[in-house]
Amino acid sequence: MNSVNYRSPAKVNFTLDIKGVHGGYHMLESLVCTVSICDEISVLARSDDKVTVEMHGEGCEGLPPLQNNAYAASVRFVDTFRTRGADIVIRKGIPCGAGLGGSSADAAGVLRALSLLYGVGEEDKLAELAAGLGSDTRYMLGGGWAVMRGRGEKVSFLLSPLRLWLVILVPPVGVSAAACYAEYDKLPRSCAFSSVPPEELAKDGALLCNSLHNDLFAAASRLNPAVEEAFKEALALSPDGACMSGSGSAVFAAFKDEERAFRAYNSYSGKFRAILAHTL
Incomplete structure (x- = not known):
């Protein structure tokens, strides 16, 4: 070879x-x-x-x-x-x-x-x-x-058969992971952790979509206001849930149903690059 x-x-x-x-x-x-x-x-x-x-x-x-x-x-x-x-x-x-x-x-x-x-x-x-x-x-x-x-x-x-469809919105300017964690350190600490183990969330699409969260969201939004704008546009697609990935800047609208995700993707006319994807 x-x-x-x-x-x-x-x-x-x-x-x-x-x-x-x-x-x-x-x-x-x-x-x-x-x-x-x-x-x-x-x-x-x-x-x-x-x-x-x-x-x-x-x-x-x-x-x-x-x-x-x-x-x-x-x-x-x-x-x-x-x-x-x-x-x-x-x-x-x-x-x-x-x-x-x-x-x-x-x-x-x-x-x-x-x-x-x-x-x-x-x-x-x-x-x-x-x-x-x-x-x-x-x-x-x-x-x-x-x-x-x-x-x-x-x-x-995890051995999970769960498949979700995503409309991912990508702001034109990224967020530095190092800068995001540094900004997070400046913000008040939250003591609110998820009450459901992540291993259990991966078994149930509805439960997971209702439990999406990211502790770095506030920090990323302070560094790049487009992150919060993209999040609002993701929510406007009427998904089952929405969240930011990693330290940003991408946010996603999550759907349990492929057809609804496809319709949302085709109907999106906002200011950000949109990508249709699914979990593997």
Whole structure:
């Protein structure tokens, strides 16, 4: 095998509770699921151990190739498994700075693509590599429904058949995750955590849609008022629930029914980019 093409999906946070701060890191509990928005990753084997990464798509032009997670993932893969290098091209379908896990999706996708290219099946080592590449990357390596805890590195994967349809609204300007957490620290603390374990929410679409929440929403809205505007437009679509994903800036309207989601998507005429997606 000389080349591999791989589609790496985005994720959506359906709940996000900040449980406290430990060792300078925010401890969270979040119910997440991968969704049908993907970055396309192409890897071509090289004869030496060098790695190159090209990224194409809106919002990624200013990111130096050697300073992104995909490059770090590929270098660590080659060093760990002693394989040849690769020329990697990533075509972005996941909006940047939107809280949809695009950077982690690229890192996890590169690990998956290289493991297919070079026949590496050591899942434990791949998971260890992923865990060192960012809070979401370990989860993104597996995908599906899961609960993330701690800094995001503690992942409990769930066997849930639940499918939801989403109309995702993406403001033109993203939100820096670091800035969002810093802004969160300035706001009054909330002691109100969800009374239903996230594992139970993943079993019941109606219960989940009534329980969507994100502790970072107020902070993200202060940094980027378009987040709150997008949230109001999401609510105007009459969904079963609406919420912000990650640290923003994307918000989503969630539907239990595909037809209602499709109608809402087609009827949307607001100011933000709209994407129709579903959970995977």
